[in-house]
Amino acid sequence: MPSPQQARAQASAITSGKTAPEVEAAPTSQLRVLFDQPRLSPGQRRIAQYLIEHITEAAFLSITDLAERVGVSQPSVTRFAAAVGFSGYPALREKLQAIALGTLAGGPAEEDRANELQAAVDAEIENLENLRRDFADPDRVIAVGRELSASTPLTVLGLRISASLAEYFAYAARRIHPDVRLVTLGGTVAYDALLQSREAGGTWVLAFSLPRHAQETLTAVRVARGAGLRVALITDLALGPVADEADVTFATGTGSRLVFDSYAAPGVMAAALLQAMTDADPERTQARLESYEQISDQHQFFLRD
Template identity: 60%
Template sequence: MVSVSSTEQLLSLLDGRRLSPAQRRIGQFLIEHLAEVVFMSSVDLAERVGVSQPSVTRFATALGFSGYPALRDALKGIVLGSVGESPEEVRRNEFQAAIAAEQANLEALQRLVATPDRLVETGRLLAGSVPLVVLGLRLSAAAAHYFAYSAQRIHPDVRLVATGGSAADDVLLQARQAGARWMVAFLMPRYAEEALTAIEHARDLGFKVALITDNPLVPFAGSADVLLPAGVGSRLVFDSHAAPIVLASLLIQAIADAAPERTQARLEAHESLSETRGYYRS
């Protein structure tokens, strides 16, 4: 029987769990200091990581254990049954595992678009919505900004909602009054309540919603008219969004393809402006 490294076993234990950044810091400490952790109390571990003791308990229960003592017992078993690793190997395996998880997400996305009809049709619908609203709050804001910035080059009226609450309500109402029919919403873990509220408000106003999220089985899937899943990498302290960004690029391409003459005219106008104003260096 081939022994499995402690890092691989810990990564397997952590993989796919919906952990907060603080909880991931605990997981990271476990990976780097496992031999020490098996002799620590929850108070000791909390002090070393720089979190509260209840955070350690919540971390253990998030992994499916009854509490920290049960987790520590499992960690002892990992230490006894694993091969040794140098600190350099631990760090390399951690980074390699994160990249491998992203590769798996991209492969899943590739399977999703193997039959491109849904993406093509979604692009056609979004191209016809003027204005087009884009929503992304908190950690999802980066993907929404990328999508909106790109879409503005090929679409005549793109309105980004990057702030929740009444500010989001104002943008949604004004866009709807101006003729908007669709909203593209990026909603990645951890799912912001204010983003869900904005989506529900959009639906109340009569918007159709194209939702880009990490899992087709999310509890709010029923709020979407079109749901396009793209997995997130959860191996690091913060989620990485490689697959959602690629999906955003594919959707931009579908919008461009749906209105080729408009796309070409707008791109040429932007290139002319860029050259005249010297936006970019050669």
């Protein structure tokens, strides 16, 4: 009798039955692609992030109003429009309005008034809907899952509040990967672990950077890159210092309606990469899950449901 993990590994491979995307990418994803330039200045990144976070309102602002909202000069907005491939701000605003109107046209009808807890759930549902649209084309997830699967050892980095998702990922990845190294302490402890991972033959690090973003995460990612490791990043910001240092960034929204953030969409993103790793080497996956089931039965790790 296969375990739940074995059954899912056999039945839900994301590479099987793949069809062409039928769903338009989420508005935030469209904007991230639009603004995905190699080296935007800090001021230009602030403009991009403001547009991503306030698309339905910002798309209709004048250049003066947008500059004032972001706290930059009007020439900075003009230079930003040119940096992302437009002849000027009017052309950029026309594109933004098309994206914003598509968002409004496809949005839900006015809902009943919700209390704060319901509003927090609604915000997470929106994050998950956006992630669902991003998954319409899973090629990038599949490719990175293949790379993580092949990296031995595989290092998983998550500092401060990001440690919880890193621990989840590492716990599950150890069921299907022979050498997963978890790093949840910063400073020289992280440096040692990253350098040792590279010396042992590792090629990739999966890093988590969730709000509030830790300075030591940025430093650790830079150390990893300096040692020759490539970095895949799960975060909430497609633009910013940590994303700039990563080789691949998976940006998805976090819930920010309550005192402490919630991480439904990043959790699903992590699970999707785990699924891609199982698909990358199905024979190893099956063998390791079978071996683990035998050990867990022998030592009675789990209660009988």
